[in-house]
Amino acid sequence: MDVSCSACVLVSRGEDSKVLQVWQLCCPALEVAIYPGNVLTLQMTKPATFRYKSGQYMFVQCPAVSPFEWHPFSITSAPGDEYLSIHVRQLGDWTRELKRVFSAACEPPVSGKSGLLRADETTKKTLPKLLIDGPYGSPAQDYGKYDVLLLVGLGIGATPFISILKDLLNNIIKMEEEEDTSTDLYPPIGRNKPHVDLGTLMRVTSRPRKVLKTTNAYFYWVTREQGSFDWFKGVMNEIADMDQRNIIEMHNYLTSVYEEGDARSALITMLQALNHAKNGVDVVSGTKVRTHFARPNWKKVLAKIASKHPYAKIGVFYCGAPVLAQELAKLCHEFNGKCTTKFEFHKEYF
Known part of the structure; x- marks a missing residue:
């Protein structure tokens, strides 16, 4: 040793x-x-x-x-x-x-x-x-049983979801690579070889294929401190680089800046758009993910997901202060009663 x-x-x-x-x-x-x-x-x-x-x-x-x-x-x-x-x-x-x-x-x-x-x-x-x-163990470890994920983290409460997002992308990439490998194992058919060996074909087609239930994830990170972006931007950029298939939709919300609709907020938004179009980087967070101001409208967030994923089973995972947990739990119950999408809420406090 x-x-x-x-x-x-x-x-x-x-x-x-x-x-x-x-x-x-x-x-x-x-x-x-x-x-x-x-x-x-x-x-x-x-x-x-x-x-x-x-x-x-x-x-x-x-x-x-x-x-x-x-x-x-x-x-x-x-x-x-x-x-x-x-x-x-x-x-x-x-x-x-x-x-x-x-x-x-x-x-x-x-x-x-x-x-x-x-x-x-x-x-x-x-x-x-x-x-x-x-x-x-924690509730979030069973994320794989859901069709779609909604991950909500407040401040340092984003940390449980870093591993989930990276793991989801790693599993999808690995599964696609395995599918490409299995396709290469099929014997060629053509003029020079018009027949296929049945034994070889049976061995290839009988191999179990791993199927991932989770197809999409929506990640919302809400923070009061702009300095928080310094430690989190490396994670966000890494996930954005890995996500070539647009599986994950990421949103940043900075609540300590002026409310949306404020003239000063509008100026920052304009500068954001110009810098992002030119350099592909958000001027506020220093990442590829655009930053929003104020707080998310959670009712609109759930409505959008329900509209995009009818009949899907959505895992809603939250880590943060108890106040927002009550609002999210209430909204999940409300949407379950009026749409085909089913939301299951899980919470962790810090």
């Missing part, structure tokens, strides 16, 4: 105890990026024994902060990724101290990389040790 690695990860697979079935693994790489919006991203090599689903979470301990405290965080990497990642927002004493100890190991960002401070396996300073326990 390489004891010179930058971080050690203690993985506990026991659901009821942090001392059952424990493996200690040294990871050759761990990366941290600390952003202006009081958010840090921690990335570590995924242990070979660690299996999880998108939407699940794990507990994290940092002995340099406290040898006794464990805190839950959504896993933001996709199951197909070769690493584990979490996004942490500074909200209390523990997260404030976590930011401090990792900041001590960070260096200023190099050209072309976002983040106020950054460190990885090339950093000279030793990175703090992390312990992880999990994974643990």
Whole structure:
């Protein structure tokens, strides 16, 4: 075992105890990026024994902060990724101290990389040790049973859905690649070979094909802080680059700017349109996704989805403050009583 690695990860697979079935693994790489919006991203090599689903979470301990405290965080990497990642927002004493100890190991960002401070396996300073326990289940992990997804995150509440969006795209791309491969296995038919070997044909056609139930996803992210875009823009751009089939529709809402209809809001919108048309980048978020102002009209959002997907089963997943959860749950119930589309609401609070 390489004891010179930058971080050690203690993985506990026991659901009821942090001392059952424990493996200690040294990871050759761990990366941290600390952003202006009081958010840090921690990335570590995924242990070979660690299996999880998108939407699940794990507990994290940092002995340099406290040898006794464990805190839950959504896993933001996709199951197909070769690493584990979490996004942490500074909200209390523990997260404030976590930011401090990792900041001590960070260096200023190099050209072309976002983040106020950054460190990885090339950093000279030793990175703090992390312990992880999990994974643990959440409602969002069953997203695959729905035809369409509506994902709503407030601020840091977007983190459970990062993994889902990446996993959905990865699965669709993988399925299409497998279909292309199976097509290549069919024996050619032509003048030189007018007959097909029945045994070969039976073997090819009898192979089970994976069918994904989920075909589309709508992602709404609402934040009050423009600085939040700095840590989230890398994720949004990555998803936009992967989504060549327009499977995911992403929307950003910045609620701290002037209300829509305000003259100042209209000016910003005009500048947005000009910059997006010229450079393909939103002037507010710095991403390929256009930013809206004020708050979404959730009734119009659900009406649009119901109109586009009649008879579909829609999974509505929300992570944020309790107030909006009540509104979304009420709207789902209302639409279920008057249209063929069926909405199922799930919530998580932070």
